[in-house]
Amino acid sequence: MSVLEIKDLKVSIDTDAGEKEILKGVDLTIKSGEIHAIMGPNGSGKSTLAYAIAGHPRYNVTGGTITLDGEDVLEMSVDERAKAGLFLAMQYPVEIPGVTVSNFLRTAKTAVSGEAPKIRQWVGDVREAMDALRMDPAFQERNVNEGFSGGEKKRNEILQMELLKPSFAVLDETDSGLDVDALRVVSEGVNRVHEANDLGVLLITHYTRILRYIEPDFVHVFVDGRVAERGGKDLAVRLEDEGYDRFLKAGV
Amino acid sequence: MTTTENVRSEEKFVPIQTRSERPSSFEPADFETPTGREVNWKHSDLKRLAPLLVDEATENIGHDGIRYGVEAIDAAGVLVESTGHEAAVRGEVFTPEDLPAAIAWKQCSNALHIQIPEGKSIGEPLVARLEGLGADIHANAHIIVEALxxxxxxxxxxxxGSAAYAQNVEIIVRDGARLNFISVQDWEDDTVHASAHQARVDSDAYLKHMVVSFGGGAVRVNPSVRLHGTGSETEMYGLAFADSGQHMESQVFMFHEGENTTGNVLYKGALQGKGARYVWIGDVLIGEGANGTDSYEKNQNLVLTDGTRADSIPNLEIKNGNIEGAGHASATGRFDDEQLFYLRSxxxxxxxxxxxxxxxxxxxxVQKIGIDEIETRxxxxxxxxxxAGASLAPAAKAGA
Incomplete structure (x- = not known):
């Protein structure tokens, strides 16, 4: 049992107009095996939370803590966080010219587990995971995300999550840009990893659509850099009917 | 969170210049001293290449600027005794197209001539080791590689080593021959090097031509391959790594002249550090008689830090519509913070x-070199x- 604990997290970014506070004190505790949905309107700070957890240099943590089983995550470098068991499935996966998916996956696996995977086992694992995500094996020879469609990029993120076996995954708008078939395949992948590895999931989404496939234990509504409301799955259903209007009005 | 555009691609179709009509002459006086406005000098480091634009005797200054380590080639029995201006093969394919090439032609009275005997297969690579003996010594050379x-x-x-070196390389691949030719620029950083390669590939012959440039201050290697014979084929590969202050340049010309010729050009450049510059100009000409041509050229550059500049200019000129295919592509991408973050995450x-x-x-x-010793190097x-690049900051985000 692992715990990812976020306390009173304040995050700002540098803009042309000076420093801008995006997260204004966020509290969130995720345990192994739990699925938390973070919902909220655009600009509410959802993605900022994702990047702050992963350690993106653009986001300055100005207050609060993030700990993983008591260890100070904010003290860790980006790659140390991955090694500690955190994973971020990105909304906009980056193209890496000249690096094949195959090479990338093997290098990442070696880095995360501290030793090179046994070749035969690894090749089988990769093939199996790609099959499950309905990815053509020829994908392995393509450069990471280069020329990938939106759906292919997202599958590639889930593929990495499946193979790197993190203890907590943040899925940043993984549903955006997916058609219904791709959404189902990707969601199945998340559920599979969740079940197999007792993965704790922080599912960031604007829409409730993905929650039909991935059932959250908790729903948190983000408004203006804070959690405005918490609830169970039924909260997502309410949001689907009502939208975010009532939160936005309350914030004015 | 906004994404950055990591790759800027351009597909150009610019049939403005006719490369085949570029002036050529064996006489340096026929060339104006370049000013930097000419199409073939516009992106060049004229300042540093200036010593190579001086028409002066270069073999009577006490010692040569280049030591030619050709013992292994001699031992293999493929070295032809000194070849003067009037010797049969010299100039069969090569005609200088710029001033340093014309000077090198004139001032080099004994060409180095490597001739592979008819029908002979030589498995071991024939390596000529050219060592520059000083960047202050103007050296000129004409080198002939003839595959019978x-x-x-x-x-x-x-x-x-260190050199100020103007060099002509004349490559003749006769009927049915297969030649892999590789020029490695592993110079010290005070070297200036202007090299013109001109190749002719005859019927059913094949030329793999490679230019690999890592060292040197200003290095200009301009290869030109004429697919002359029916069914002739070439693969032209280039690799350049330009560091701070280095100017690397390749103006590539591939001329589909005969019928059913196949040509593929792939040049890659990596740039890091302030003032690193890479220039690639790729001209492809599909001639009037070049029925059945299959042609492709591509240049890809990787920008590793700020302060570098890559110029990538593909030109395709087609005078015959009856071809299999012709295409070109050019892309310059940066290794940036977002890529770094992605990999580290x-x-x-x-x-x-x-x-x-x-x-x-x-x-x-590198993998296309196919020679262990060179690949390892x-x-x-x-x-x-x-x-060297580890201490340099990665390229800033596009638009930042």
């Missing part, structure tokens, strides 16, 4: 991330470059 009909061989020019440490990207990008070409050079 049906022969198979690999010829390497490996350049090291998967547990890969920063230095490893950089290594992964650069090596991955360059190895596609190039890999070591890549590692050296990476070690």
């Amino acid at each position: 009909p049906g022969s198979q061989s690999t010829v390497v020019l490996h350049h090291t 998967r547990g890969i440490p920063e230095d490893e991330a950089r290594r992964l990207v650069v090596v991955g990008f360059l190895m596609e070409i 190039i890999e070591a050079l890549i590692q050296e470059e990476l070690a």
Whole structure:
């Protein structure tokens, strides 16, 4: 049992107009095996939370803590966080010219587990995971995300999550840009990893659509850099009917 | 969170200049001294190449600027005794197209002539080791690589040391011959080098032509391949790693002249450090009689830090519509903070991330060399470059 604990997290970014506070004190505790949905309107700070957890240099943590089983995550470098068991499935996966998916996956696996995977086992694992995500094996020879469609990029993120076996995954708008078939395949992948590895999931989404496939234990509504409301799955259903209007009005 | 556009691609169709009509002459006086406005000098480092524009005697100054280590080639029995201006093969294919080439032609009275005997297959690469003996010594050379009909061989020019070197390389691949030719610029950084390669590929012959440039201050290697014979084929590969202050340039010309010729050009450049510059100009001409041509050219550059500049200019000129295919592409991408973050977020440490990207990008070409000794040397050079680049900040985000 692992715990990812976020306390009173304040995050700002540098803009042309000076420093801008995006997260204004966020509290969130995720345990192994739990699925938390973070919902909220655009600009509410959802993605900022994702990047702050992963350690993106653009986001300055100005207050609060993030700990993983008591260890100070904010003290860790980006790659140390991955090694500690955190994973971020990105909304906009980056193209890496000249690096094949195959090479990338093997290098990442070696880095995360501290030793090179046994070749035969690894090749089988990769093939199996790609099959499950309905990815053509020829994908392995393509450069990471280069020329990938939106759906292919997202599958590639889930593929990495499946193979790197993190203890907590943040899925940043993984549903955006997916058609219904791709959404189902990707969601199945998340559920599979969740079940197999007792993965704790922080599912960031604007829409409730993905929650039909991935059932959250908790729903948190983000408004203006804070959690405005918490609830169970039924909260997502309410949001689907009502939208975010009532939160936005309350914030004015 | 906004994404950055990591790759800028351009597809150009610019049939403005007719490369085949470029002036050529054996007489230096026929060329104006370049000003930097000419199409073939516009992106060049004229300031540093200036010593190579002086028409002066270069073989009577006490010692030569270049030591030619051709013992192994001599031992293999493929070296032809000194070849003067009027010798039969010299000038069969080569005609100078710019001033340094005309000077090199004139001032080099004894060409180095490597001739692969008819029908002979030589498995071991024939490596000529050209060592520069001083950047203050103006050296000129004419080198002939002639593959007689049906022969198979690999010829390497490996350049090291310091030099001010104008060099012509005349390559003749006769009927049915297969030649791998590789020129490695492994110079010290005070070297200036202007080299013009002109090749003719005859019927059913094949030329793999490679230009690999790592060292040198201003290095201009302009290869031109004329697919003359029916069914002739060429693969032209280039690899350049330009560091701070280095100016690397390749103006590539591929001329589909005969019928059913096949040509593929792939040049890659990596740039890091302030003032690193790479210039690639790729001209492809599909001639009037070139029925059945299959042609492709591509240039890809990887920008590793700020302060560099890559120019990539593809030109395709088609005078015959009855062809299999013709295409070109050019892309310059940056290794930026977002790529670094992405790789590190998967547990890969920063230095490893950089290594992964650069090596991955360059190895596609390195693997085509096919000579262990050279590949090992190039890999070591890549590692050296990476070690040197580790202290430099990655390229800033596009638009930042």
